[in-house]
Amino acid sequence: MFWDKDFFPNTSYKMKCQFYVMCLIWAFQGPVMNSIPFLFQNPQDMECEIDGTYTPCTVEQMCANKYKYRYPDEIHIQSITQQFDFVCDKQLTVASILGLAMGGQILGYILIMLYDFPKKIKSRMILYTVLAEVIVLFSVNYSDLNIISISAILFAWNFLFAFYFGQQYAYICDIYSADINNWAPVILGCMMPLFGIVYIGFAYVSSDWRNHLTKFTAIPLLILVLVFYNMYDYRDDETVDQTVEKSKNSRIEGLDLISTFLSHLKELLSSERWMMNSIVYFLCWVGSNCAYTTTFLVFNDITVGTFYKNLFVTAIFDFGSAFVAFFLAVYCRNNNRVKDLMFWTAIVTAIIQISSAFFPHNTTSTRTSYFLTMAPILISKAYSKIFVSCLLIDMPNQVPFKFLLILFSLSNICSLIFGSMMPLYYVFMNQMGVSVFITFGIVTLITAIYVSKMTYMSDFEKKQSEIEQGDQQLPPQMAMVQTHVKRNSQQENQESTQQPLIQMDTRE
Structure with missing residues (x-):
């Protein structure tokens, strides 16, 4: 009930x-x-055949000397x-x-x-x-x-x-x-x-x-x-007397989407103001998603803790940050603090990611070294969850509706393209002996600078954006988030004016 x-x-x-x-x-x-x-x-510990006897060795030793190897029985x-x-x-x-x-x-x-x-x-x-x-x-x-x-x-x-x-x-x-x-x-x-x-x-x-x-x-x-x-x-x-309230969200058909996409893209590129906010959207979306993808690639390099412990810790943190991020973004939006949340999240994330170049990855499993090793992974997961929530919730206040579909589509496609390159990037950075998170830290720092320059639409511009929207709708994922936010705002307005919220119960 x-x-x-x-x-x-x-x-x-x-x-x-x-x-x-x-x-x-x-x-x-x-x-x-x-x-x-x-x-x-790829387990880091194995047994190498040295002088006819299998003795414990590392992957680096095996590869450097081209030993014949096998995995220990305890490898699960x-x-x-x-x-x-x-x-x-x-x-x-x-x-x-x-x-x-x-x-x-x-x-x-x-x-x-x-x-x-x-x-x-x-x-x-x-x-x-x-x-x-x-x-x-x-x-x-x-x-x-x-x-x-x-x-x-x-x-x-x-x-x-x-x-x-x-x-x-x-x-x-x-x-x-x-x-x-x-x-x-x-x-x-x-x-x-x-x-x-x-x-x-x-x-x-x-x-x-x-x-x-x-x-x-x-x-x-x-x-x-x-x-x-x-x-x-x-x-x-359709056979129920009181029909269920349906969402009116719909998607643009293929040919209409392409023509609309191209015309709005041309208009966006000619607008300096909207381009600034669009750059923020693009950097936030692509950078956070690529960093999130990379977190799944680095576990073979972690020599502190255990494989399962490290995965379990990151999974718990991933779930917690996903749950908290959305409601934190909604709260900040209702209090006009989304920009501050994005800026300080980016600053903290950039510091930790860039500092990963100096983190001790190959020390014994002390509490300090474990925290420093896991920090860039955990912060990258939280950064992705917080920024995606902020963008979905607050971007309609920063960019006119007609540009949102362009930004959403381009950012998703570019995230997938760059994401597919992350495994090669990971191998390259490993061969260079450099932390994979440094690049993301630099991108995140640039993102923070652009976030500080974001501007919001005036009330008149918001109304114009709503008029332009007409019968068209946001991309499905963004549309659902906006529905949730509007519902919260309506409830707050009704509570402030002491007007009761009347709902019809149409359950079967």
């Missing part, structure tokens, strides 16, 4: 249940990123790196596989951005997409794996993940009630980090990387998507 009354009062029972299932589907999509440390885990994880001997001079191969896999997300996002499926087949397309993903994941058990097949499987998985991601938000905006739209960004934003913690527990019990893709990911997705598809049809609500 508490859940129904406080969160989704104007939503039918079947719709709510289907949304809960969708949240679980999204949660079990998490291994697309969370599995990277496990799939390509069975990764792709171990299975295919991706060590020493084959690090570039691993980076190429990861870069190609992440490139699949670029293609998936572009396709779903350019075309929106008709409302009546949206649930069917989600079913087909997830079923295809399940088939791809199960193929790791039924194919003769080699470098090419592994690359193809990971590419297809990432492509289908991105393709599903866009469909999910479009489905929520087009099908679900305004109440679900209000809370979907918060709930979905926490589900994947939360199940990231569960995934680490599963990985500790099941060491084979294939099980991570099949038993933890594919099987739950198969069950959940079948339940999702058969649970609810939006046309069921």
Whole structure:
């Protein structure tokens, strides 16, 4: 009763249940990123054959002397790196596989951005997409794996993940009630980090990387998507006397999107004022997402703590920052402090990331060295969560509506492009002996400078932006966040004027 009354009062029972299932589907999509440390885990300690006897050695010693090696019996994880001997001079191969896999997300996002499926087949397309993903994941058990097949499987998985991601938000905006739209960004934003913690527990019990893709990911997705598809049809609500309040968010069709995109881009480039705020948006979005992606690549370099402990700590922090960031951004927006939050978050993040060049990575596991080693990873995760929340919530107050779709689309595409380059960047920085976070620290410092120069639209400009919006809507993810913020603002206004908030209960 508490859940129904406080969160989704104007939503039918079947719709709510289907949304809960969708949240679980999204949660079990998490291994697309969370599995990277496990799939390509390379234990630093091994046994090398020296003078006919296997003795403990490090990867560096083995590679430098080209010793014959084996992994100790206590090594718990069975990764792709171990299975295919991706060590020493084959690090570039691993980076190429990861870069190609992440490139699949670029293609998936572009396709779903350019075309929106008709409302009546949206649930069917989600079913087909997830079923295809399940088939791809199960193929790791039924194919003769080699470098090419592994690359193809990971590419297809990432492509289908991105393709599903866009469909999910479009489905929520087009099908679900305004109440679900209000809370979907918060709930979905926490589900994947939360199940990231569960995934680490599963990985500790099941060491084979294939099980991570099949038993933890594919099987739950198969069950959940079948339940999702058969649970609810939006046309069921048409027979209800009091129809459920639907979200009016819609997406621009492909050809209209391209022509509108190009015309608004030309106008944006000619406006010095809006370009300044647009640069802030771009730097924040791309920089924070690339730093976040890199946090999944560095665990082989951490010599303090243990592999599972380090992953568990970062997963807990990831979940906590995802939960806190959104509400912190909403609070700061309501108090006109978003700019301050972004500026000081960027300053603190830049200091820690740049200082990582001097952090002791190869010392004993003392409390100080552990904190300093983990600090750039944790702050990069928090930075991403806080900045993405701030941008989604506050950017409509800084840039006219007609430019938001351009910024959202360009920033996402560039984030995916640069993100696919992060594995190669990671290998390059390792060979140079330089911390991978230094570059992000410099970018973050530049971002802080631009944040301090941000300007807000006047009340007149905001009204003009709303008029320009007309029947068009924000990109689905941003639209849901704006709905949530507007709802909070309306509640505050009603409380200040002591006007009761009347809600119609249309539950079945």
